[in-house]
Amino acid sequence: MTSAVEVTRPAEDTAPPEEKADFEYELSERQIRFVIDEQIYPRDAIYGAVYIFIDRCYVLLDRPADQKVAVRLRTKAASTEAELEALAGELANELLNQVLRLRVGESTARIREYYMARAFFSTDGKSTIDQLLAELDAEEMAEAPLEVAVPWEKVSPAKLPEKG
Numbered sequence: 001m002t003s004a005v006e007v008t009r010p011a012e013d014t015a016p017p018e019e020k021a022d023f024e025y026e027l028s029e030r031q032i033r034f035v036i037d038e039q040i041y042p043r044d045a046i047y048g049a050v051y052i053f054i055d056r057c058y059v060l061l062d063r064p065a066d067q068k069v070a071v072r073l074r075t076k077a078a079s080t081e082a083e084l085e086a087l088a089g090e091l092a093n094e095l096l097n098q099v100l101r102l103r104v105g106e107s108t109a110r111i112r113e114y115y116m117a118r119a120f121f122s123t124d125g126k127s128t129i130d131q132l133l134a135e136l137d138a139e140e141m142a143e144a145p146l147e148v149a150v151p152w153e154k155v156s157p158a159k160l161p162e163k164g
Helices: 043-051 081-107 109-120 128-143
Strands: 002-008 020-028 031-037 057-062 068-075
Touching: 020 081, 031 081, 043 057, 043 068, 043 081, 068 081, 081 109
Parallel strands: none
Antiparallel strands: 002 020, 020 031, 031 068, 057 068
């Protein structure tokens, strides 16, 4: 049985604003199969979307043609036709969600790089970790002095190995 969910194509600079993508799927016993166009949904978005379903379904991916990814979701338990159609809708929504996540990630990449660089390469000279370690060392020395009055070499020179 073949059904379709109509999905609005994600907005792109080159795509007409009202272009629609037919999200067709095939239903069979306990499984649903899709062929997804990579020109509409990037491969990383497809992987992210199907990953959401691995707790409920066995996920199989295939490449039936260039720029096409076939996705087969086989439920782990018996499923009705209505439940399989609900899975199709969930996958369509999750594909859009993943495309948006990718775009937000790409558009904010420079900001994240800036913050990471600033965190790792601060200009105050001494890192926060170095400051904390110095503070801990100072506290230890104040609480429990080492009580070493004379170095070991001067106390027992016979027990030291000879140099030479």
